[in-house]
Amino acid sequence: MAKIKKTIKTIKVDADKCNGCRGCEIICSSFHATPKYSSVNPARSRIQIIRHPLKDIWLPVFAGEYAPAECMGRDKYVIDGKEYEECAFCRAVCPSRDLFKEPDSGLPLKCDMCEGEEEGPLCVRWCLNNVLTYEEREEEVEEQAEMAEMEIGLESLINKYGLGKVADTVARMTQKN
Amino acid sequence: MRYAETGYNLEIDLATGNIERVETDPKMTELHLGGLGTSVKLHWDRVPPETKAFDPENLLIFSSGILNGTPAFSANRTVVTFYSPQSDLLAYPMMGGFWSAELKYAGYDKVIFRNKSPKWVYIWINNDKVEIRDAEHLKGRGALETQDLVRKELNQPNAQVAAIGLAGENKCFTASIEQSRSSASRLGGGAVMGDKKIKAVAVRGTKDVNLARGAEFMEHMKGVMEYINFRNTNPIQDVMTILSGIGSPQEMVHTDEKWHTENFMWGNARTRRRGFWDEHISKEWPRVQKEGIKRLISCFNCPQHCGALISYKDTPRYMAKCFGKLTYAMAAYVDNMDFAWRTLQRATEYGMDSFSTPQIIAFGIELYEAGILTDNDFKGAPTDKEGRFVWLLDRVARREGIGDVLADGVYYAARKIGNGAEAFDHNTIKKHEQLPLKLSTLDPLYFLMYSTNEKISITQIEGNWPQAAFPTAEQRERFVKDWPQLPDEKWKQILLEWEPRGEKGIPYFPTPDMCSEIVDWMEMLHNIDDACCVCAGMSSFCLKPPYHIHNYPKIISAATGLDLDEAGLKKIVNRSRNLHRALNNRRGMTRADEKPPADHWKRRFPELEEELLSTYYKFKGWNNNGIPTRERLEELDLGYVAEDLEKRGILKDGKN
Known part of the structure; x- marks a missing residue:
């Protein structure tokens, strides 16, 4: 497939500068409220600070893709004398933890880089300690065919039930007809 | 829908285990706003004035303020109110940290405790689920240690926990309530919590806090943010470093302690040590301070760095803030910051106020040196000053031997010990x-x-007005030039005229009339902060702060939907302040109690002092005995208070 250029939007996290205030969580949840700024609830924030104050761990993590199943990762990393769970760095909305799920419905949350905000993500602007830096860079990626609506639907069914079950079901329905 | 506040309080009866979620009256928000304001009202309404600190009827209220949980920068204080075992008046120590916002997200504005638990418990508030849980296994555990133990036991790493240590369990009058990097320290909140046998209160919330006019609110916050950035990059000139910035004193950041160590008194507020910060100390203390600080940290939604994670040698980790880094070493006359870091850790786990406690211990040691306390009282104590000081700290926290007497604080201990000890108070x-x-x-x-x-x-209490006159006219001009926080332009002239000495200097200038207005302003701002639970470090406690009387009404209005102007906001906090005063009057406080520390100033002016008090009372609408008059109370819709004070004979014919 052909290579195409794509703009990648990222936020660089300098966790050493974090003073642990959670201002990013507040502004994120408030920006994404409907109507905008009508409420605040850090549990709805798409950025969360993993906090272990006495271990000197303050780690901002952004909500990424929805993962239908847990992965195998349970490793531990010791960095600069501090022990982190592998999961600490993971952005996935995953069944193994409550992170990045709407508290009422359990639906997954995902960072959208505050789409529509001309000045970039709010968490970056409201962190006065410069922990977060918004960066855009161009990357060459494989061109991927756009999935059709039905394919998206099927993929989610396959994710949930497995390809075998979905294929069996389609086959059974074909026979009935 | 309620805005900024949740509209619910949690009422917990510790004797019966009854827990209720009670909707609050929106009228109370209009009258007293929230935080300290609405808490004072609850104490007035529900606790009889005869109630003592350790009576079951004494309410212990943990309250958030109207702006906690909103995006308002530095709105992170929790105000704890109770009748104090020490002053016997309504105390309201406050803590920063993360607790009050979490309480709001759990759906409550306040937690109100009444009566006493028969056995040790901790409270677990998880949104709508609230439990009183057994805490017998946590008895004796450190105040900081307990917070992590509770989180672990609940498997809730994001729960915020306020806890007491051994000092609170033993009802020491200087026992604090510790939480994260913060503590509600003064006047014995930890003791009242211990008396009710509450070891900790843990809270986790995942609900919304609503804003009435969110977009407008955020516009105001943008302005506050810009001013925070401006002040962080433009410290005030011509004042000492500690006063130049915003936030609570940046004691963890600053290492130059020449001013504190040479101007504050060592021991039992006794000795000034000029020349202490010499060649050796000025290198050694900053070195040890930095060695102990692992990271500079803040409270909820605050960009400052008032606190620090302390990781010092083999000492267990803890968090510290403010002046605590110096108080123990200075009280013990120890010229070594190593002692400071170690002792503060010990005291933090005991859960003790790092302002009062060191003075109490220094007082005990002074009495020993003066022969009023004897070898018998100090039996088993090490002979070196470091060891003896820590030994006595342990005795106080455990209420053992002479420690049991000292644990009631200097005033009561002096009277109990007698034999001349009173003079050391x-x-x-x-x-x-x-x-x-x-x-x-x-x-x-x-x-x-x-x-x-x-x-x-x-x-x-202090804050917005400079602590001393600027020596030169240029400095005064520079200071007043950019001073948008001032309520009235006319005051600039007072500052311009104010000289360090002479006719236009203290004690006669500012005049009693001017002083009344300036003090009233600073006090009012503190009362707004305390109703909002905004950190005074971003408002009433520092020079040229981000929050002030001109932006506060707009911010509060946008958050709550109340349409407040400056006069409206002032009236609310005046109402709460007068209710607080009346409540203390009802508990016996009068003009006779209104005195500064006996030897705070060498040169005193008894006539002027009486004039100052009388002028200020009059300005406040209080009678000559310091009691709010009926007229004043009625102006503030507090007619019922006047009636109560009259009925009790505290206010006679509405005036005297």
Whole structure:
């Protein structure tokens, strides 16, 4: 497939500068409220600070893709004398933890880089300690065919039930007809 | 829908285990806003004035303020109110940290405790689920240690926990309530919590806090943010470093302690050590301070760095803030910061106020050196000053031997010990230990703040007005040029005229009339902060702060939907302040109690002092005995208070 250029939007996290205030969580949840700024609830924030104050761990993590199943990762990393769970760095909305799920419905949350905000993500602007830096860079990626609506639907069914079950079901329905 | 507040309080009866979620009256928000304001009202309405600190009827209220949980920068204080075992008045120590916002997200504005639990418990508030849980296994555990143990037991790493240590369990009058990097320290909140057998209160919330006019609110916050950035990059000139910035004193950031160590008193607020910060110390103390600080940290939604994670040698980790880094070493006359870091850790786990406690221990050691306490009282104590100080700290926290007497604080201990000990009680007001500062000439502004404020602690009353006159005209011009926080332009002239000495200097200038207005302004701002639970470090406690009387009404209006202007907001906090005063009057406080520490100033002016008090009382609408008049109370819709005070004979014919 052909290579195409794509703009990648990222936020660089300098966790050493974090003073642990959670201002990013507040502004994120408030920006994404409907109507905008009508409420605040850090549990709805798409950025969360993993906090272990006495271990000197303050780690901002952004909500990424929805993962239908847990992965195998349970490793531990010791960095600069501090022990982190592998999961600490993971952005996935995953069944193994409550992170990045709407508290009422359990639906997954995902960072959208505050789409529509001309000045970039709010968490970056409201962190006065410069922990977060918004960066855009161009990357060459494989061109991927756009999935059709039905394919998206099927993929989610396959994710949930497995390809075998979905294929069996389609086959059974074909026979009935 | 309720805005900014949740509209619900949690009522917990510890004797019966009954827990209720009670909707609050929106009228109370209009009248008293929230935080300290609405808590004072609850104490007035529900606790009889005869109630003592350790009576079951004494309410212990943990309250958030109207702006906690909103995006308002630095709105992170929790105000804890109770009748104090030490002052016997309504105390309201506050803590920063993360607790109050979490409480709001759990769906409550306040937690109100009444009666006593028969056995040790902790409270677990998880949104709508609230439990009283057994805490017998946590008894004896450190105040900081307990917070992590509770989180672990609940498997809730994001729960915020306020806990007491051994000092609270033993009802020491200087027992604090510790939470994260913060503590509600003064006047024995930890003791009342211990008396009710509450080891900890843990909270986790995942609900929304609503804003009435969110977009408008955020516009105001943008302005506040810009000003925070401006002040962080433009420290005020011509004042000492500690006063130049915003936030609570940046004691973890700053290492130059020449001013504190040479101007504050060592021991039992006793000795000034000029020349202490010499060649050796000025290198050694900053080195050890930095060695201990692992990271500079803040409270909820605050960009500052007032606190620090302390990781010092083999000492277990803890968090520290403010002046605590110096108080123990200075009280013990130890020229070594190593001792400071170690002792503060010990005291933090005990859960003790790092302002009062060191003075109490220094007082005990002074009495020993003076022969009033004897070898018998100090049996088993090490002979070196470091060892002896820590030994006595342990005795106080455990209420063992002489420690049991000292645990009631300097005032009560002095009277219990007798034999001349009373003369060593020279730094208390209303029975509470004060900042160890001794100065030469009476300062009329500080005289009024010390003597009359319900806080009973100068560090939480002063703030917006400079501590001293600027020596040169250029400096004064520079200071007044950019001063948007000032309520009235006319005051700039007072500052321009104010000289360090002479006719236009203290004690006679500012005049009693001017002092009344300036003190009233600073006090009012503190009361707004305390109703909002915004950190005074971003408002009333520092020079040229981001929050002030001109932007507060707009911010509060956008958050709550109440349409407040400056006059409206002032009226609310005046109402709460007068109710607080009346409540303390009802508990016996009068003009006779309104005194600064006995030897705070070398040069006193008894006539002027009486004039200052009388002028200020009159300005406030209080009678000559310091009691709000009927007229004043009625103006503030507090007619029912006047009636109560009259019925009790505290207010006679509405005036005297």
